[in-house]
Amino acid sequence: MVSSVSVTFLGTASAQPSTTRNHSSLALRLDGDVWLFDCGEATQHQVQKSSVKMSKIQKIFITHTHGDHIFGLLPLLASRLNGAGGMANGADDPRAQGAAHSLATEPIEIYGPYGTRAYVRSGLVYTHTLLGGPYVVHELRFASDPPPSADSSTLPLNSAELSTGRNIVQQADGTWPDIFTSDQFIVSAAPIKHSVPCVGYVILERPVPGKMNPSLYIPHLKRTRMPLSVLRQLQQGESVTLPDGTLLEGPQRRPGRKLVILGDTYDPSPIASIAADADILIHEATNAHLPGVDPDTKAADTYEIVHERATSRGHSTPQMAGAFAKRIGARKLVLNHFSARYAGDDDLNETARKIMEAIRDSAQDKFDTDKEVICARDFMTVDVEARNS
Structure with missing residues (x-):
C-alpha cells in the first residue's frame, strides 16, 4: 500500500513561459517513486529546483506533442539516464553498442500519442546523444493513426531504446484501458478534444485495506x-x-484514490466515463474574463467572447473546468495551464493574488461550493488524501 500520494507542479504556464511560470509538467509522487506528466522546456531545471528527485523518475506520460508539453523530454532523459554527446562515428563508445540494455536498471517508460517515439528517436540521433540507461516508448494510437503495426519513425531502434514498446490500440469506446497495471495502480487514458490529438490520464489506486480495530x-x-x-x-x-x-x-477493503490529469482541452467529455468520482481533477484554465480585476482585460470583451477565443484555440476557461468537475463528481479541482498574463507569484504579488482568486471563484461558481478549488503555481504540492470509505 502506498502511504503518500501527492502532485508537485513543475510548470503551470500555457504556450509561453513567464518569469513566474514554467512550461507544463507535473510530478505525481507515490511514496518515493515519481511519474511525470508532460515535460515542457526546462523541466529538468524545475526538477532541480524542487524537492522532486531526478533519480526517482520512472515513467513519463505525454498528453500531446505540442512543444510546450514535450520540448523538455530529451534533455530530461539525458540527465536522468546519464547521457552525453557522442561522436558521429563513435562506435567505440559502449553506449553506442547497446550497453545500456545490459544495465540492471528498469527502463524509463514513456507513454504518449503517435509521434512520441519518432520525436525521441530522431532527437537523440541528430544530436548524437548517447544514453547510459534504457528507455521504452509506448504509443497510444488513435483510430485515425496509421495501423498499429506501423512505427512512427523511419529511423532504426536507438541503442538505448528497448524493442518492447507497444502500440496501444484505441478501444471501441475511444479509451485506452489499463495501459499500465501494477499491484497498486492502474493507469488508463482517453482522448480529450484539443487542436491536435490529445489524451487525458486516469490513475486509479487499487482497493486498500480498511481501518483496523x-x-x-x-x-x-x-x-x-x-x-x-x-x-x-x-x-x-x-x-x-x-x-x-x-x-x-479482516476489515473490508476501501476504494483507492483516483486522479484525473488532463492535457490541453476545450472539451474533455470523451474521458468523462472513466474519470467519474475522481479525488482530484487537474484541468486547464488557460483564459479567463476578469473585468475590474485583470487590468489587461479588453474593454470590448465579454465572457462569451473570451470563451469563444479560448475554445477556438483548443482551450478552456475556469467556468468550463468547474462545470466538468461537477459533471464527473470530482472531490477537488486543481486549475492549471494558465496564460502568461496570469502571474504565478500570487503569494507575493497582490494583483496576481486577486486575479487568481477571481479565476478560482469563476470555477467554483460552476463546481460545488463545498468542494475545494485550487489554482496551481510552480512548485506547489497538493496531497491526495486516502479515502475514509
Missing part, C-alpha cells in the same frame, strides 16, 4: 502461536481460520 481480534490472537503474523494478514483484509476453527475476517 485491533480490540476486535486481541482475545482471539492470544490463542495463536504467531499473533503478529495473523494480525498482518487481517490488516490486508484477508480471512484467517484459527486452529480451533474460529474464522476471523
Whole structure:
C-alpha cells in the first residue's frame, strides 16, 4: 500500500513561459517513486529546483506533442539516464553498442500519442546523444493513426531504446484501458478534444485495506502461536481460520484514490466515463474574463467572447473546468495551464493574488461550493488524501 500520494507542479504556464511560470509538467509522487506528466522546456531545471528527485523518475506520460508539453523530454532523459554527446562515428563508445540494455536498471517508460517515439528517436540521433540507461516508448494510437503495426519513425531502434514498446490500440469506446497495471495502480487514458490529438490520464489506486480495530481480534490472537503474523494478514483484509476453527475476517477493503490529469482541452467529455468520482481533477484554465480585476482585460470583451477565443484555440476557461468537475463528481479541482498574463507569484504579488482568486471563484461558481478549488503555481504540492470509505 502506498502511504503518500501527492502532485508537485513543475510548470503551470500555457504556450509561453513567464518569469513566474514554467512550461507544463507535473510530478505525481507515490511514496518515493515519481511519474511525470508532460515535460515542457526546462523541466529538468524545475526538477532541480524542487524537492522532486531526478533519480526517482520512472515513467513519463505525454498528453500531446505540442512543444510546450514535450520540448523538455530529451534533455530530461539525458540527465536522468546519464547521457552525453557522442561522436558521429563513435562506435567505440559502449553506449553506442547497446550497453545500456545490459544495465540492471528498469527502463524509463514513456507513454504518449503517435509521434512520441519518432520525436525521441530522431532527437537523440541528430544530436548524437548517447544514453547510459534504457528507455521504452509506448504509443497510444488513435483510430485515425496509421495501423498499429506501423512505427512512427523511419529511423532504426536507438541503442538505448528497448524493442518492447507497444502500440496501444484505441478501444471501441475511444479509451485506452489499463495501459499500465501494477499491484497498486492502474493507469488508463482517453482522448480529450484539443487542436491536435490529445489524451487525458486516469490513475486509479487499487482497493486498500480498511481501518483496523485491533480490540476486535486481541482475545482471539492470544490463542495463536504467531499473533503478529495473523494480525498482518487481517490488516490486508484477508480471512484467517484459527486452529480451533474460529474464522476471523479482516476489515473490508476501501476504494483507492483516483486522479484525473488532463492535457490541453476545450472539451474533455470523451474521458468523462472513466474519470467519474475522481479525488482530484487537474484541468486547464488557460483564459479567463476578469473585468475590474485583470487590468489587461479588453474593454470590448465579454465572457462569451473570451470563451469563444479560448475554445477556438483548443482551450478552456475556469467556468468550463468547474462545470466538468461537477459533471464527473470530482472531490477537488486543481486549475492549471494558465496564460502568461496570469502571474504565478500570487503569494507575493497582490494583483496576481486577486486575479487568481477571481479565476478560482469563476470555477467554483460552476463546481460545488463545498468542494475545494485550487489554482496551481510552480512548485506547489497538493496531497491526495486516502479515502475514509
